[in-house]
Amino acid sequence: MKQTMRMMAAGVLAGTMFWASAMPAQAAETVTETAAEPDAVTGATEAATDSSAASVADAGKETKRSVTDTKNAQPKVTRxxxxxxxxxxxxxxxxxxxxxxxxxxxxxxxxxxxxxxxxxxxxxxxxxxxxxxxxxxxxxxxxxxxxxxxxxxxxxxxxxxxxxxxxxxxxxxxxxxxxxxxxxxxxxxxxxxxxxxxxxxxxxxxxxxxxxxxxxxxxxxxxxxxxxxxxxxxxxx
Structure with a gap:
């Protein structure tokens, strides 16, 4: 009986130690994943910024082209x-x-x-x-x-x-x-x-x-x- 109790206590102690040793690894993985999230956010922000800049540049080109076309479309004054x-x-x-x-x-x-x-x-x-x-x-x-x-x-x-x-x-x-x-x-x-x-x-x-x-x-x-x-x-x- 005593031998059985000892074996059960040893099993509980081993499980407790295994659980304690596994916790930091999981926390580290969580921290690593959390730390990796700002890079993803930054990449998304940069992509959005590049897209906005490209849109502004295209709009500027369209505006300039529109102004040029308007000037060219004006009737020529002849004497x-x-x-x-x-x-x-x-x-x-x-x-x-x-x-x-x-x-x-x-x-x-x-x-x-x-x-x-x-x-x-x-x-x-x-x-x-x-x-x-x-x-x-x-x-x-x-x-x-x-x-x-x-x-x-x-x-x-x-x-x-x-x-x-x-x-x-x-x-x-x-x-x-x-x-x-x-x-x-x-x-x-x-x-x-x-x-x-x-x-x-x-x-x-x-x-x-x-x-x-x-x-x-x-x-x-x-x-x-x-x-x-x-x-x-x-x-x-």
Whole structure:
């Protein structure tokens, strides 16, 4: 009996010692696993940070691309200029023999449908004479002044268009013009024009024009009329 009790006591003691020795190992494993968890959290945090940074970078690129596309999508502002060179022969008056050599430079200001408005300058070189009251008066001069043009244009066939042009110029001359007149006057023109649009930016034209020149006064206004041809070149910048 005593021998049996001793064997049971020895077994209990051995089990207690085994249990005590196993506890630190389990605790160590728990501590090790717990210590390993911050690394996993750190890795997850870094991955999330990298993902957020990549998203921000992509968003920045998209924004920059969107801004660039918006700039590229804006319509290009063009400026259209036209140069006209013309010869006008004096007509309809027996005592006013004056021809005009003119150069007109216009810039398109606006366009509404088939009608466009242009502003510019006119340089005029009238040559000739008058015989008013049977007195010979030299009427050569040089004139310069602002000008405006209204054009009604319609397509005819393909690149060929037709227009009706009406222009008015306020002229200031270097001397009285015509002879015994004033050193200022008005130059009015109206007539049809054929316009060939060679490219999207360039066009050439030929017009036939009737003109009237006078100082606009009721008295002492030796005005004169004429007709002639005008060549034009248009370019869009």
């Amino acid at each position: 259209t200029w036209e140069v006209q060179a013309e010869y006008l022969e004096g007509r309809f008056f027996d005592n006013r023999h004056i021809d005009d050599y003119n150069l007109h430079i216009y810039q398109k200001n606006r366009e509404v449908g088939s009608v466009s408005v242009w502003y510019g300058m006119t340089l005029s070189r009238p040559v000739g004479y008058t015989t008013e009251d049977k007195i010979y008066r030299d009427s050569e001069a040089v004139g310069l002044g602002p000008s405006a043009m209204i054009r009604w244009e319609r397509p005819l066939a393909g690149k060929l268009h037709g227009s009706i042009d009406g222009t008015g110029s306020l002229m200031f001359y270097n001397q009285a013009h015509p002879g015994d007149g004033r050193a200022y006057g008005f130059l009015w023109r109206i007539g049809p024009r054929l316009i060939y649009h060679a490219t999207g930016a360039d066009a050439v034209s030929l017009g036939y024009t009737f003109h009237h020149s006078s100082n606009g006064l009721k008295h002492h206004n030796p005005g004169y009329n004429g007709v002639g041809f005008t060549l034009g070149w248009t370019h869009a910048f």
